[in-house]
Each structure stands twice: as structure tokens, then as C-alpha cells.
Amino acid sequence: xxxxxxxxxxxxxxxxxxxxxxxxxxxxxxxxxxxxxxxxxxxxxxxxxxxxxxxxxxxxxxxxxxxxxxxxxxxxxxxxxxxxxxxxxxxxxxxxxxxxxxxxxxxxxxxxxxxxxxxxxxxxxxxxxxxxxxxxxxxxxxxxxxxxxxxxxxxxxxxxxxxxxxxxxxxxxxxxxxxxxxxxxxxxxxxxxxxxxxxxxxxxxxxxxxxxxxxxxxxxxxxxxxxxxxxxxxxxxxxxxxxxxxxxxxxxxxxxxxxxxxxxxxxxxxxxxxxxxxxxxxxxxxxxxxxxxxxxxxxxxxxxxxxxxxxxxxxxxxxxxxxxxxxxxxxxxxxxxxxxxxxxxxxxxxxxxxxxxxxxxxxxxxxxxxxxxxxxxxxxxx
Numbered sequence: 001x002x003x004x005x006x007x008x009x010x011x012x013x014x015x016x017x018x019x020x021x022x023x024x025x026x027x028x029x030x031x032x033x034x035x036x037x038x039x040x041x042x043x044x045x046x047x048x049x050x051x052x053x054x055x056x057x058x059x060x061x062x063x064x065x066x067x068x069x070x071x072x073x074x075x076x077x078x079x080x081x082x083x084x085x086x087x088x089x090x091x092x093x094x095x096x097x098x099x100x101x102x103x104x105x106x107x108x109x110x111x112x113x114x115x116x117x118x119x120x121x122x123x124x125x126x127x128x129x130x131x132x133x134x135x136x137x138x139x140x141x142x143x144x145x146x147x148x149x150x151x152x153x154x155x156x157x158x159x160x161x162x163x164x165x166x167x168x169x170x171x172x173x174x175x176x177x178x179x180x181x182x183x184x185x186x187x188x189x190x191x192x193x194x195x196x197x198x199x200x201x202x203x204x205x206x207x208x209x210x211x212x213x214x215x216x217x218x219x220x221x222x223x224x225x226x227x228x229x230x231x232x233x234x235x236x237x238x239x240x241x242x243x244x245x246x247x248x249x250x251x252x253x254x255x256x257x258x259x260x261x262x263x264x265x266x267x268x269x270x271x272x273x274x275x276x277x278x279x280x281x282x283x284x285x286x287x288x289x290x291x292x293x294x295x296x297x298x299x300x301x302x303x304x305x306x307x308x309x310x311x312x313x314x315x316x317x318x319x320x321x322x323x324x325x326x327x328x329x330x331x332x333x334x335x336x337x338x339x340x341x342x343x344x345x346x347x348x349x350x351x352x353x354x355x356x357x358x359x360x361x362x363x364x365x366x367x368x369x370x371x372x373x374x375x376x377x378x379x380x381x382x
Contacts (some may be wrong), residue, residue, distance in 0.1 A: 006179040007146045008219040008229045012208055014189030014339060016236035017349040024205055027062060027213035033187055034353035036239025039235040039343050041305040047234045047366055048133045053141045054370035063312040068274045069126050077123050085119035099332035108204040117329045124263050129288045142373040145179040153186045161187050168211045175222050176275055183215065192237045194364035196336030216355055228376050229355040235339040238321050242334050244291055245326040246319060254280055266328045267338050272313030281314060293323040321345055
């Protein structure tokens, strides 16, 4: 293989492997080297590093978008700020009203996305580096190894369903530059959350299959036998059921949230609890063990998924497929579809496909994908 080998990496956010078929996705289904891919646990902020750097949360030191502040970072806000936060949280009687107030505060304060985290709890948390994997040179990634040009659909203008098309057009134009390309297509994931897995979801999948074929053929024309093309998704998707909404009120059972006692964070389908008062730990574990529709991850599971670090939570409670916390610290409506359930579920399996002249081992976990990129790169330098 010549040193001029180039890589086209296409990530279709939220494409479930169970949706890949000769009828719905004739191109993706026809790729000879393709199969299901077990995602990492959690969300894209950690699945991307597994795919593109072979690093689990324990390797990175962060898990999911938010973390509990370390003792040296934490400070109790002045009483007036605490009072204002509690008054602002009166809007939580309407999740839409609460989200609107968060949006307003983001605009006034210049804050990043506050999701729908209760204002009275915001001072407990800090954000994790959501885009680190795309930018870092601190460790090898597929992006810095291949010196890739990044085309991220969420950075393009347009409404939902249009951004992907803009990214594809830009990628086709960028092929004239002889660069390796990373194309992230993100509209499908948002379509699922907003509209569910109905006909609109399938229509978007059909469009994506055509676009990916167009990208692959154009890249092969540009680079011939030196072209490597990897098409993958980061996770699958499952329908949710509003009858399976889970409402937790830990304060009613364990008293007020306090940094020196316990602090929870409620993702759409994952609850993490940092418990500093160890007298509460057993009772909280017993309580959550009795909550229908979910369970606490075992130590063995935490080791397998690379989330043993206690900074990620003394308790990680994951809901079963179809369930969702409502209200949670994200979103204003009950989601129509979700990912982030247990990674071994069929519904959560992602897609992986390779097109090229090299013989590569088909990965079965997101953690194994980076080794494929390393192998291709090392062969390309022979």
C-alpha cells in the first residue's frame, strides 16, 4: 500500500443495525465487510473516544456530559443566588417553561447549553470536554493520525433533515483537496428523539443510504486502490413508552441534596449518584433496587464498560429498554426514542462497514474499531 492512502470516515449518528436491510438500506446492506457493533456505555461524548481513539471513560477520566465538581472546585453560592435559583425552578411545573427559561439564561449569561438541569443544582456540576476527541493531539486519534478534514453536519445551516445534505455537498467538494475526510451526519439521531421511529425516521435512513453511496463512489473515483472507506454509527435506537416514564424523588426519601451527603444527576435514562455520606449508600442502593424498570450496574459491568472510576458516581442506575426518566435533566418533552440503554441489547447495536482493498478484521465492539484504523494507517506507510 502506498503512503498516499486516504480515509473516508462517515459517521451516521443514531443508525441502528436492526434497521439495515436490502430494502431500506440497499447500499449499506451490500457492503461485504459489515456487521453489528456493540457501543460503549453512555452517550456520544464517550462512544466517540472508544471508536476513534480506543479509550474508555476510565482512560479519559470523564463520563457523560456533566460531572460532580471536586471538593476544591465546589463552593456554595451566596444565599441570594440560591434563592433566585429556587424561584427560577418554579418553572419546572412545566418542563417546556423550564427549558425556555434555561434558553433565556444561556442567552443572557453567555453560558453553554444548560440542558434542563435544575437551577438550584447547577452549582454542583461541571461540564466534561465534549469535543476533545475531535481536537486533541494529547493522544493518538483517527483524526490526527490521518490529518483529517472534519465536516460536522451540526455546524451547517438548515433545519432538521437539511444539515446532513449540506455536509454531504461540502464533503463532495472537499474531495478535490486530496484530504482524508470525516463526515458526521447527525440528523437521524435528532429525528428519532423528536419524532420517534416512524416513517420520517425511515425516510431519513433511505436518504442517508443514497448519500453514503454517493460519497463512497466519489472517494473511490478520487483515490482508487488507495481509498479506505469506513461507514459506521455510534449506537442504535429504541422506542420509548410514555407509560414507562420513571419519576424519582430522592429528596422525599433521603432528605435534601447536599454536597456533603449525596448529589444525583438524572440523564434521560441513567441516574448517577455521588454519595459522600456512606450511611446513605446501602439504603439508596436498596431503594433503587426496588424501582421498577431499571437496575444498578454491577462492579463487573462497570469494569467491562470502563466506568469503575468512583468520580463517575458511586451508583450508576440504568433504565431498561423503553423506559425514560421524566422529568430528567435533559429536554422538555418525553423522548419518542432513545439510545444509551444497556449496550448489549439488540436495539442498541450500531453499524460498521468497510470498503477497500485491505483485509481487515470485523470489529464487534466500538472499543475495537480504533485498532482497524491503526492497522490501515500502518499498512499505508509501508
